[in-house]
Amino acid sequence: MPAVQETVERVKRIDVDQYRYGFETLIESDKAPKGLSEETVKFISEKKNEPAWMLQWRLEAYRRWLTMTEPTWARVDYPKIDFQDLYYYAAPKPKKTVTSLDEIDPEILKTYEKLGIPLREVAMLEGVEPKPGEEDPARRKIAVDAVFDSVSVATTFKAELKKAGVIFMPISEAIREHPELVQKYLGSVVPTSDNFYATLNSAVFSDGSFVYVPPGVRCPMELSTYFRINERNTGQFERTLIIADKGSYVSYLEGCTAPQRDENQLHAAVVELVAHDDAEIKYSTVQNWYPGNSEGKGGIYNFVTKRGDCRGNNSKISWTQVETGSAITWKYPSCILRGDNSRGEFYSIAISNGFQQVDSGTKMIHLGKNTSSRIISKGIAAGKSQNTYRGLVTAHRKATGARNFTACDSLLIGDKCGAHTVPYIEAKNSSATFEHEATTSKISEDVLFYCIQRGLSQEEAVGLVVNGFVKDVLQQLPMEFAVEAQKLISISLEGSVG
Amino acid sequence: MALLEVKDLKVRVEEREILHGLTLTVNEGEVHAIMGPNGSGKSTLSHVIAGKPGYEVTDGQILFKGEDLLEMDPNERAAKGVFLAFQYPVEIPGVATMTFLRTALNAQRKARGESEYSTPDFLRKVREVSKSLNIPQDMLKRGVNVGFSGGEKKRNEVLQMALFEPSLCILDEMDSGLDIDALRIAADGVNALRSPKRAMVVITHYQRLLNYIVPDVVHVMSKGRVVKSGGKELALELEASGYAQFEDAA
Numbered sequence: 041m042p043a044v045q046e047t048v049e050r051v052k053r054i055d056v057d058q059y060r061y062g063f064e065t066l067i068e069s070d071k072a073p074k075g076l077s078e079e080t081v082k083f084i085s086e087k088k089n090e091p092a093w094m095l096q097w098r099l100e101a102y103r104r105w106l107t108m109t110e111p112t113w114a115r116v117d118y119p120k121i122d123f124q125d126l127y128y129y130a131a132p133k134p135k136k137t138v139t140s141l142d143e144i145d146p147e148i149l150k151t152y153e154k155l156g157i158p159l160r161e162v163a164m165l166e167g168v169e170p171k172p173g174e175e176d177p178a179r180r181k182i183a184v185d186a187v188f189d190s191v192s193v194a195t196t197f198k199a200e201l202k203k204a205g206v207i208f209m210p211i212s213e214a215i216r217e218h219p220e221l222v223q224k225y226l227g228s229v230v231p232t233s234d235n236f237y238a239t240l241n242s243a244v245f246s247d248g249s250f251v252y253v254p255p256g257v258r259c260p261m262e263l264s265t266y267f268r269i270n271e272r273n274t275g276q277f278e279r280t281l282i283i284a285d286k287g288s289y290v291s292y293l294e295g296c297t298a299p300q301r302d303e304n305q306l307h308a309a310v311v312e313l314v315a316h317d318d319a320e321i322k323y324s325t326v327q328n329w330y331p332g333n334s335e336g337k338g339g340i341y342n343f344v345t346k347r348g349d350c351r352g353n354n355s356k357i358s359w360t361q362v363e364t365g366s367a368i369t370w371k372y373p374s375c376i377l378r379g380d381n382s383r384g385e386f387y388s389i390a391i392s393n394g395f396q397q398v399d400s401g402t403k404m405i406h407l408g409k410n411t412s413s414r415i416i417s418k419g420i421a422a423g424k425s426q427n428t429y430r431g432l433v434t435a436h437r438k439a440t441g442a443r444n445f446t447a448c449d450s451l452l453i454g455d456k457c458g459a460h461t462v463p464y465i466e467a468k469n470s471s472a473t474f475e476h477e478a479t480t481s482k483i484s485e486d487v488l489f490y491c492i493q494r495g496l497s498q499e500e501a502v503g504l505v506v507n508g509f510v511k512d513v514l515q516q517l518p519m520e521f522a523v524e525a526q527k528l529i530s531i532s533l534e535g536s537v538g
Numbered sequence: 539m540a541l542l543e544v545k546d547l548k549v550r551v552e553e554r555e556i557l558h559g560l561t562l563t564v565n566e567g568e569v570h571a572i573m574g575p576n577g578s579g580k581s582t583l584s585h586v587i588a589g590k591p592g593y594e595v596t597d598g599q600i601l602f603k604g605e606d607l608l609e610m611d612p613n614e615r616a617a618k619g620v621f622l623a624f625q626y627p628v629e630i631p632g633v634a635t636m637t638f639l640r641t642a643l644n645a646q647r648k649a650r651g652e653s654e655y656s657t658p659d660f661l662r663k664v665r666e667v668s669k670s671l672n673i674p675q676d677m678l679k680r681g682v683n684v685g686f687s688g689g690e691k692k693r694n695e696v697l698q699m700a701l702f703e704p705s706l707c708i709l710d711e712m713d714s715g716l717d718i719d720a721l722r723i724a725a726d727g728v729n730a731l732r733s734p735k736r737a738m739v740v741i742t743h744y745q746r747l748l749n750y751i752v753p754d755v756v757h758v759m760s761k762g763r764v765v766k767s768g769g770k771e772l773a774l775e776l777e778a779s780g781y782a783q784f785e786d787a788a
């Protein structure tokens with residue numbers, strides 16, 4: 041209840057030009073030469089002190105990529121990207137090895153402050169521990185593996201995680217310190233040949249997170265990473281790999297906001313999740329990259345490949361996403377339900393305003409017996425935006441007893457935007473039960489007026505109604521982020537009415 | 539003192555004039571009933587007072603506490619004390635009634651420069667009011683009006699009225715769709731809110747409601763005008779003879 045109140049409080053009259061997080065941090069950086077070649081790939085690998093096998097892996101991906109063409113099936117429209125006109129690597133100049141947050145560039149810390157992170161950061165910095173039996177969510181610890189530009193600058197709570205046996209570190213470090221794990225799992229969910237952007241990522245990925253949770257361990261804290269793009273013309277190629285071994289549990293949250301830019305920026309991340317027998321991974325995203333200005337200029341191109349493999353029996357992977365940013369979003373967090381009785385979930389809120397284009401959804405691939413999946417998608421289109429849900433649910437021949445429930449709701453604000461639902465369903469097995477529900481509605485003038493008659497402003501009314509519309513999904517987020525996401529939803533719809 | 543003064547109001551909807559010069563004065567502490575056949579413009583009047591978009595005022599004025607109401611945004615009017623109990627209250631899925639009440643109340647208080655209610659104060663107040671209206675706490679956890687019966691929806695309107703403490707309450711067809719018991723509960727709630735500082739405008743098609751909420755003044759509306767005003771006995775007269783006589787007068 042106070043959260044909604046707070047949301048309402050935060051709503052100020054600004055338009056997309058006044059993007060809240062549009063600022064740059066002035067720190068020196070270290071760039072690869074512009075353009076993409078084997079030399080670029082070698083430069084990146086060298087910068088990261090990678091072993092030879094890693095370089096080889098990258099080069100193979102690069103060569104593969106040269107033979108591929110950009111996909112065009114998504115309902116998005118943008119000028120052709122000149123891949124030779126981008127930088128593929130930028131790192132803050134390393135001053136020295138960081139052992140505590142005090143040693144981090146104050147400019148970087150200030151960036152986090154502007155993002156409104158301190159609330160949790162303070163708890164983290166001071167290591168505030170809830171008293172036994174006290175589950176104050178605001179004080180619950182969150183380990184932040186801060187990815188600043190392309191290099192992770194701080195890793196906290198490492199010690200405690202280590203005690204639990206959880207490995208949580210930048211993937212660049214994991215490549216050196218846990219090569220056997222990385223070699224075993226990297227590319228095992230999203231192969232280097234998977235798709236144009238995933239292949240590109242495989243060749244030039246800069247950094248990202250690596251998580252390994254050993255058998256039977258419940259990860260003692262939420263793991264979260266904040267991504268920031270901070271270099272003009274720098275493609276961001278995050279690579280994240282999370283492995284939950286037998287009977288383990290981990291909840292990971294990724295949130296991002298990006299500074300305002302004139303030129304479009306390419307972001308092509310790959311996230312791979314592996315859940316073994318009886319393991320569960322919960323992956324949440326709050327995405328707020330720069331969406332472009334009110335004329336549709338600038339903004340991030342977000343071409344992401346996220347996939348989870350329920351490799352073991354009784355495993356579970358749950359994706360929750362709140363997508364409010366980016367000029368173009370091309371993103372389908374998916375689950376391969378390989379293990380018997382495994383379960384995949386996809387909860388999504390995708391908001392588009394201004395000239396944003398969203399083509400997002402999920403794939404649920406039922407391979408094992410008695411696998412189940414659930415898809416709840418809430419698309420909200422405002423301004424002149426286009427918002428497409430694209431989903432695939434398949435059951436293979438051996439996937440007896442596969443079940444899926446899909447509910448896809450779209451809400452339109454104004455009459456210059458569009459919402460589209462593109463479901464693909466393939467059951468190669470007669471015992472599969474797939475249910476699909478879809479609704480599209482316009483935000484009702486009568487509902488808005490009712491709220492306004494009770495004292496809410498037009499924007500507060502829209503915020504309230506929309507937050508009600510997405511409630512089922514918001515509830516899936518870790519509580520501290522649900523509040524933040526709620527604010528973000530209201531902020532991203534500012535200027536959408538009236 | 540005059541709380542609401544509607545002077546020679548002319549209103550168009552989609553190029554068609556609906557109110558053709560309506561005049562009405564409501565003083566503090568008074569309860570006025572507006573009666574009239576369907577389509578005479580009763581809801582239109584209430585919507586224009588509340589500031590619903592889509593209505594074009596082509597002539598006349600509306601003063602509220604001496605101020606030009608038509609110059610104010612609808613939420614500003616609410617904060618100043620204008621409350622409209624809707625004929626058909628809408629549903630707001632996913633927004634708990636309690637959340638809605640608090641958000642709205644605090645928005646109004648903030649607009650008036652008052653501090654927000656503390657959680658315990660707010661809860662105490664809601665509990666008190668909902669109890670007197672026979673509204674179970676569990677209903678307050680549900681989405682606004684979602685799955686509410688007709689009677690529950692109307693009681694929810696009265697609950698908000700009691701909570702926001704407006705100085706002008708307009709009740710549009712509060713009796714529509716209610717059985718006698720539901721009507722009595724809602725009417726008792728309304729009567730409890732009668733006060734020397736508060737005025738009410740009760741819009742109804744039927745005399746029945748006025749047995750429960752007894753008005754000081756009754757107006758008859760026909761074809762976009764007030765054609766006759768009188769005491770509460772006028773309602774009984776109408777009940778006996780119907781609206782036909784006034785249709786000709788209009």
Ligand SMILES: Nc1ncnc2c1ncn2[C@@H]1O[C@H](COP(=O)(O)OP(=O)(O)O)[C@@H](O)[C@H]1O
Pocket residue numbers: 551552556574575576577578579580581582583592
């Ligand atoms: N939004 C609208 N668009 C077109 N005509 C309308 C609209 N609202 C009301 N009217 C017309 O205005 C007249 C008065 O309607 P209304 O104020 O609802 O009457 P009442 O409440 O007395 O039954 C009716 O003829 C109705 O058809």
Ligand SMILES: [Mg+2]
Pocket residue numbers: 580581582625710711
């Ligand atoms: Mg009416």
